[in-house]
Amino acid sequence: MKAVAATEYGGPEVLRPYSAPKPTPEPDEVLIRVRASTVGPANSAMREGRPFPVRFFSGLRRPTSIPGDAFAGEIASIGRDVTRFTVGDRVFGTTAPNSGAHAEYVCVPEDGTLELTPAGVSDAEAAAVADNGLTAILFVQNVADLQPGQSILVNGASGGIGTFAVQLAAHVGAAVTGVCSTKNVDLVRSLGADAVVDYTATDVAETGETYDVIFDAVGKGSFAQFNRMLNPNGQYITTVPSVGILFDMARTRLVGDRRAVFAATGMKSTGVRKQYLRELQELLDSGEIRSVIGRRYPVAEIIEAHRYVDTGHKRGTAVVTID
Structure with missing residues (x-):
């Protein structure tokens, strides 16, 4: 599957698209075909490994995981114990405090920070809300x-x-x-x-x-x-x-x-994040809030997406699409 990796800590140039193994969901997980994710200052901090405590999550000497946490897409398969979602459901959410969303597929627990995407809301808009x-x-x-x-x-x-x-x-x-x-x-x-x-x-x-x-x-x-x-x-x-x-x-x-x-x-608990994502879902569905998408980048242009974010003058959300 398509994914993003960094071989060392540093500027945007340390990032590269690569082919990673497709994950298999555990009995209580869903496999999501990611269509959109986001890039923001937190992703830049993880890429740079600064401040140092972020390395306890991404690797002490070099990054060891696929970056990104917010996502939107559809469910590609489900574990045998999953009852809340079905294959084909459009969903959005976050893997935080873990990562892995800058990839074609990511596994998320059924009871994780995950909700159905409201009708009429694009994957880019939903990913912006999740982030x-x-x-x-x-x-x-x-x-x-x-x-x-x-x-x-x-x-x-x-x-x-x-x-x-x-x-x-x-x-x-x-x-x-x-x-x-x-x-x-x-x-x-x-x-x-x-x-x-x-x-x-x-x-x-x-x-x-x-x-x-x-x-x-x-x-x-x-x-x-x-x-x-x-x-x-x-x-x-x-x-x-x-x-x-x-x-x-x-x-x-x-x-x-x-x-x-x-x-x-x-670092808020999954329960707290779920509560507020559900509220956002309702506000998005009712039209009370909307996403402002500043720029969109295909995953092959992940370096350019990070360079834009690093300018410090980002308008709205920078979205990465994974097709």
């Missing part, structure tokens, strides 16, 4: 516990996670402000943002506005930068781990009423 949508809802609802009437600033509102965070925060009933560049202002406003700050023209820290939650969806800011923009008992939440955020987390637990928070959403 960035799931990350966004875990941060907005599970970590921040955002409530109706609260205010939230989404930094990186036009990116993969940010586009979903804006929609989910608006759905909750929060007052949403998005931060993005000029070319993405209309997009972010169309997703439900009440206000949009163009960072190329305005320093968001100088607007004088304050928020209950500041969600740094691209991890380019810091607690020190956004601290004075937080309301009392406010939270600065980031998707990117660093020594700085870990120090701020420890310090703000002891001092003051504003909190710095990082959460490894990929």
